[in-house]
Amino acid sequence: MTAHFTGSASFEPQGPWLGPGVVVLTGIQAAGKTTVAQALTERLARSVHLRGDTFRRMVVRGRAEMTPDADEAAVAQLRLRHRLTAVCADQYAQAGFTVVAQDILLGEHLTEMAEHIRTRPLAVIVLAPGPAVVEAREAGRAKTAYGPAFGVRDLDTALREDTPRIGLWLDTSDQTVEQTVDEILARAWTEGAIA
Numbered sequence: 001m002t003a004h005f006t007g008s009a010s011f012e013p014q015g016p017w018l019g020p021g022v023v024v025l026t027g028i029q030a031a032g033k034t035t036v037a038q039a040l041t042e043r044l045a046r047s048v049h050l051r052g053d054t055f056r057r058m059v060v061r062g063r064a065e066m067t068p069d070a071d072e073a074a075v076a077q078l079r080l081r082h083r084l085t086a087v088c089a090d091q092y093a094q095a096g097f098t099v100v101a102q103d104i105l106l107g108e109h110l111t112e113m114a115e116h117i118r119t120r121p122l123a124v125i126v127l128a129p130g131p132a133v134v135e136a137r138e139a140g141r142a143k144t145a146y147g148p149a150f151g152v153r154d155l156d157t158a159l160r161e162d163t164p165r166i167g168l169w170l171d172t173s174d175q176t177v178e179q180t181v182d183e184i185l186a187r188a189w190t191e192g193a194i195a
Helices: 035-040 053-058 072-094 108-118 131-139 151-164 175-190
Strands: 023-026 049-053 098-102 122-127 169-172
Touching: 023 035, 023 072, 023 108, 035 049, 035 175, 049 072, 049 151, 053 072, 072 098, 072 108, 108 122, 122 175, 131 151, 169 175
Parallel strands: 023 098, 023 122, 049 098, 122 169
Antiparallel strands: none
């Protein structure tokens, strides 16, 4: 995904995009979540980019990392992080902001997040570029998200086979960031809406 977007362009709510609200943006590591979420928030008039992983990094001692064979403590911390994200998203939305809440939400965690967030309108957007594209992006990044225990294809399988098909799923393999944001703005509150 090439970062071609105009940060100065402001999107004024109109048509199907009614602010304030919450957009949950998810996908596997290196799917483009952070870049797309930031570009999307920059196109909205009053917006917040809420990064769920921030809550994980706040734990100084006793943090249990998620792995393919995660224990109860790790899953409990993951669910805590999701609940905190939901509460923060709701509070920002009540204050008049459109919130883009970004995190990795696979399997039942995606539906749980949608249930935790009380604000409506709520849209779920799943970035699902092909695994070869994600591998290429991962190779070009300074940070490493994948390790020997699990790879891109493992998480891609978990996304495609174990995650409920709620919201709007976008194959962003051949899109620029700007094209992805345009598509989200055009389709989020209709095809991505959660009742």
